Amino acid sequence: MLQANWTSVTRFLFLGFSSYPKVEIIVFVLCLLMFLTTLLGNIILISITFLDSRLHTPMYFFLSNLSLLDIWYTSSALTPMLGNFVTGKNTISFSGCATQMYFSLAMGSTECVLLSMMAYDRYVAICNPLRYSIIMSRRVCLQLAAGSWVTGCLTALVESMSVLQLSLCGNHIINHFTCEILAILKLVCVDTSTAQLVMLVISILLLPMPMLLICVSYAFILSNILRISSVDGRSKAFSTCAAHLTVVILFYGTALSMYLKPSAVDSQEIDKFMALVYAGLTPMLNPIIYSLRNKEVKGAVQKLLIRNPFGTILISILR
DSSP: OHHHHHTTOSEEEEOTTTTOHHHHHHHHHHHHHHHHHHHHHHHHHHHHHHHOGGGOSHHHHHHHHHHHHHHHHHHHHHHHHHHHHHHTOOEEEHHHHHHHHHHHHHHHHHHHHHHHHHHHHHHHHHHSGGGHHHHTOHHHHHHHHHHHHHHHHHHHHHHHHHHHTSOOTTOOEESSSSOOHHHHHTTOOSOOHHHHHHHHHHHHHHTHHHHHHHHHHHHHHHHHHHTOOOHHHHHHHHHHHHHHHHHHHHHHHHHHHHHSSOTTOOOHHHHHHHHHIIIIIHHHHHHHHHHHSOHHHHHHHHHHHTTSTTHHHHHHHHO
16 A cells, blocks of 8 residues: 555655755754754763763653653754755655654654653652652663653554555655655645544644643642742752753643644744754753753763863863
């Protein structure tokens, strides 16, 4: 079925930002900087989480999973675009497009679930501190992380297959810089109601429902924090949640605007801009947000870089 419907299309052509030739070079430079910063920041975060025993906690275990997701997602979304800009081809094969679409969906879906698991971790840490190590045991953390990955990968497979079985009727021009599923749907020349229904159901499962879990978790957290009499205690409790809340707002705000916007709003240029934020800016900011005011992370980074010839310069920047 899949091969029969797609044989007329072997390669796709990206329009990208070709309508704005003067902007293309700026977009390329910004995307390259975001990509390199994302790789560097998240690789450092994963490394220090693995190497520093003080960071062998559930919070940093989930954070390292988030960093891995960000690296994978940004690589799948931005690497082909950067390569096409350098070569000037702006094309991608059918198999490459299908693979890119699947991994982008899988990583994004997994992050939706993982962020809700991280909210649950913060809830247990603040509302049940004496039982934290028992509730959030290594086995439980592994199960929650594995559940997030499996859920994301399976839902992405369902979404991808619902689109790939449709007929494109020879249309191969994608008005985007990546094989984003909504952009692919616009190439289809048959009824897409089933695929759109599948996407709507999965979007509701992976966006509003995890957000509800996050909101409920933070409602209990806020209620518990307000009962703390010490100002320092309140400040410390708020600081442990501030980074996660910031990431949640950035991620879900962008995702909701992309996948649950009203059908009357249909601007491809806005979609491209939001996709850039979703694929480049948010993954780049995650390690910065989590380390900017986190003494544990900054101390671990300093310890990791202390033997590096450029360690003194980097440490001074971190300070």
